[in-house]
Amino acid sequence: MSKSCGKCGGRMDQGILLELKDGNQKAITEWVEGAPDKKWWGLSIRGKRRLTVESWRCGRCGYLESYAPG
Numbered sequence: 001m002s003k004s005c006g007k008c009g010g011r012m013d014q015g016i017l018l019e020l021k022d023g024n025q026k027a028i029t030e031w032v033e034g035a036p037d038k039k040w041w042g043l044s045i046r047g048k049r050r051l052t053v054e055s056w057r058c059g060r061c062g063y064l065e066s067y068a069p070g
């Protein structure tokens with residue numbers, strides 16, 4: 001799959017959005033369906049559809065474009 005940048009027409013390279021937690025634990029950012037369901041203990045994502053986010057970066061201008069195929 002190849003994409004071109006919507007801003008400048010440059011070539012896009014595929015990557016992921018990485019999240020670093022305490023202790024340097026690595027996690028991939030996910031897309032979660034619906035509005036945020038905030039609870040007193042945090043964020044509830046029970047029963048929601050979750051997809052891994054792919055992020056494409058333009059090698060020319062640095063623009064990021066995210067997709068969550070599924």
Ligand SMILES: [Zn+2]
Binds near residue numbers: 059
């Ligand atoms: Zn670009």
